[in-house]
Structure formats: C-alpha cells, structure tokens
Amino acid sequence: MRFRNQPAVLTADNWIRTSVLVLNVTFEALTEIPADRAVVLVSVGAAESVADRDPVFPIRSHYTEMALPQTIRLLRYVYIEHYVLVYDGSRATFAGVLRRDRYRCGYCDASFAGTVDHILPRSRGGPDTWGNLIACCAECNCYKSDRTPEEAGMRLLWEPKAPRHEEKTQQRIWKEMRALRAS
Ligand SMILES: [Zn+2]
DSSP states (O other): OOOTTOOSSOOTTTGGGSEEEEEOTTSOEEEEEEHHHHHHHHHTTSEEEEEEOSSOOEEEOSSOEEEOEEEEEESSOOOOTTOOOOOTTSBOOHHHHHHHTTTOOTTTOOTTOOEEEESSOGGGTOOSBTTTEEEEOHHHHHHHTTSOHHHHTOOOSSOOOOOOOHHHHHHHHHHHHHHHHHO
C-alpha cells in the first residue's frame, strides 16, 4: 500500500508527496498518511517517530525541526472500528470485486458484468485476491477461458487494486485526534 508517485529522491519540494505509516499506540499499523500531516502530528506531540527515513531528510519550518519520519506511532489509542488493512494481495470476495468495479467488465467495459475473472487463471494457481480478480461479462469470461490476458490477446482496461479505505480511516484518525487535543 503506497501512495502513487512516491519520489525516489527527496527534495524540499517533493517530500510532502511521500507517505508515512501510522501505528496505533499498540503498534498496530493503521494507515498511511501524507508526510506533512505526519510531521504535524509529531510536532503537536500527538505522535512520535519510531523510524526516520533513511537517509535522514531534515524538515525545517517556522514551527518545527525534525527528521522526516518513515513510521510514526500515535501516543493515544485510536479505536478504529471494523478497520482491516487491505492489500492488493488480500483475499477478496466476488461480490466485493463486482462492487469495486461497479459491475463493469474489465475487458470490454460492458456495464453488465456479472462474473469475476481470475486474471492469472485459477487452474494455474491464480489466487482470489483483489489484484488478481476483475469484474467480467460472461462473454469475455467465456472467451478468455483458462488463458492469461496476454495469451487471449485481451487488454485490462484498468489495474485491479484493493479498495482504498485509507481516506476514510484517515478522516477518522483526524477526528479522533481533534477530540483528543480538545480534551
Ligand atoms: Zn466483457
């Protein structure tokens, strides 16, 4: 789970686009947040850095001076109800995949996909994961059969990924953090 366009080399302009892993006070991974938000959490004393970026990247502003963290840990427990960290390699349900793809066929864009295709066929060990499943119309599924898209000469219209719950979780964390700071 990485933000897109992670810069390879950090500069004063692009470090904000990096992501920082947030751990609960119990060290469970909660989510990834933009680096500037992580810096704010550390500078207001709501979180501590448990691992800085390597090589060290110093952040200097009017408010704070610190090394850019890679991972931070919240200093108060944040309760995230029903929150499960999902990765592209996490197991997915067929209903979940159809919902994620809004019932559109990932091969021909038909709006009545009612089946789910294993991109790497199940017969060859293709897993039931968010990254290997895509909504598919019956016609494309039948045509593709036990072949990879390359073998069948079919092109995926989008790259299937785990649904992103980060935004929601992040909002929840901010709400909780605001409440903690107010108390
Ligand atoms: Zn189709």
